[in-house]
Amino acid sequence: MSLLLIRHGETALNVARVLQPAATPLSERGIAQAEALAARLATMDVRAIVSSDLPRALRTAQAIAAATGAPIETTPLLQERNFGDWRGQPYDTMPVDPLTMTGAPPGGESVAVFAQRVAAAFAHVVQRRAALGGTLAVVTHGLVIRALLAAHVRLDEGVAPPGHLGNTGLSVIDAQAPHRASLVDCTAHLRPDVRDDARALSGG
DSSP states (O other), X not given: XXXXXXEOOOOHHHHHTBXXXXXXXXXXXXXXXXXXXXXXXXXXXXXXXXXXXXXXXXXXXXXXXXXXXXXXXXEGGGSXXXXXXXXXXXXXXXXXOTTTOOSOOTTSOOXXXXXXXXXXHHHHHHHHHHHHTSEEEEEEOHHHHHHHHHHTSBOOTTOOOOSXXXXXXXXXXXXXXXXXXXXXXXXXXXXXXXXXXXXXXXXX
């Protein structure tokens, strides 16, 4: 019985390397990725799904629910870091790196505020999985998963959180502390025609 950490499927703005507004949907390719992931998870006894309420994550969760029969619960705690007024801007034209800056963009979240929210999200899903008594799928965003792997999950010695997190990348985490990862950012379920684009943004 585990926690499954899942990044949402691809969006057109991931590929265009644009910081995404909240309402960004999955692309057709992203929907195909979500369905491929869902087919993989259909064999993993998923009992419930907790998802970010942003459309790109929720649509990914809906594909998993259709394949597994698991109910979906949404929470804003699992939303991507809020880049405020910078959402909708091309990442490569920005004067600072928004994905690594510690301060808050105008109208957005600082790293400290984001880290507090991620910690609350992790506490919530750990509690939810304990009450469930089975495998819980957690559908969220690239920077959330990166923060979870860095601060709340035990990686094998010498293993660092990946620099690029794939769309529909799957990480499998022990439900009990110290929450060791037995699998990190696996996209083996993606066919060559819908494989993850390593040039796309993996956060934001």
